[in-house]
Amino acid sequence: ETGVTQSPTHLIKTRGQQVTLRCSSQSGHNTVSWYQQALGQGPQFIFQYYREEENGRGNFPPRFSGLQFPNYSSELNVNALELDDSALYLCASSSQRLEQYFGPGTRLTVT
Amino acid sequence: DQQVKQNSPSLSVQEGRISILNCDYTNSMFDYFLWYKKYPAEGPTFLISISSIKDKNEDGRFTVFLNKSAKHLSLHIVPSQPGDSAVYFCAAWGTSYGKLTFGQGTILTVHP
Numbered sequence: 100e101t102g103v104t105q106s107p108t109h110l111i112k113t114r115g116q117q118v119t120l121r122c123s124s125q126s127g128h129n130t131v132s133w134y135q136q137a138l139g140q141g142p143q144f145i146f147q148y149y150r151e152e153e154n155g156r157g158n159f160p161p162r163f164s165g166l167q168f169p170n171y172s173s174e175l176n177v178n179a180l181e182l183d184d185s186a187l188y189l190c191a192s193s194s195q196r197l198e199q200y201f202g203p204g205t206r207l208t209v210t
Numbered sequence: 211d212q213q214v215k216q217n218s219p220s221l222s223v224q225e226g227r228i229s230i231l232n233c234d235y236t237n238s239m240f241d242y243f244l245w246y247k248k249y250p251a252e253g254p255t256f257l258i259s260i261s262s263i264k265d266k267n268e269d270g271r272f273t274v275f276l277n278k279s280a281k282h283l284s285l286h287i288v289p290s291q292p293g294d295s296a297v298y299f300c301a302a303w304g305t306s307y308g309k310l311t312f313g314q315g316t317i318l319t320v321h322p
Contacts, residue, residue: 132309134310134312141216141301141313142254142299142310144310144311147308155307155309189254191253197242197244197259197303199310201246202253
């Protein structure tokens, strides 16, 4: 059974640019959640996708957007990057929303 | 508004002794509480959970205690092992919210 994978592992972008992060969910999981983990903080919920539709959103601006594909993989898009967007971005997949399995994350640095 | 708080940034324990990690919450609507462990360069991995209607759940060396009146939970690891050294996150789940709310994490170091 393949676990949750994320790409890329690391990314450096310039303020104002756009970025796309990718997540492949665990086999059999139809729900994907995205979290932002700033340095020294716990993960913060960005949004969740269930069967290709957004199914809950945290306190993040609209420049954070996402997609879920028919194979349940997902993308997180961030427009107009700001320095404070520098963080570890975690993807978690689940078949029941409570039991979430996390990927290793993508480390985004905005300069 | 930090609804889940872990007030101890770090904890150092000797191998074989008990590790106690603490977590406080403010929202009485949470239905489940979970503990996750995170090693560097890996995502958080689920450790143990407890329903809000229970006061204790045990799984091997790990026990979680819930005190609803105090809005406090704790994770006990007995005996502690060097491989337990990691960041531990407390998280809360509310069925009506449909999301996990995490604390800031506690770095546990177990010395041989």
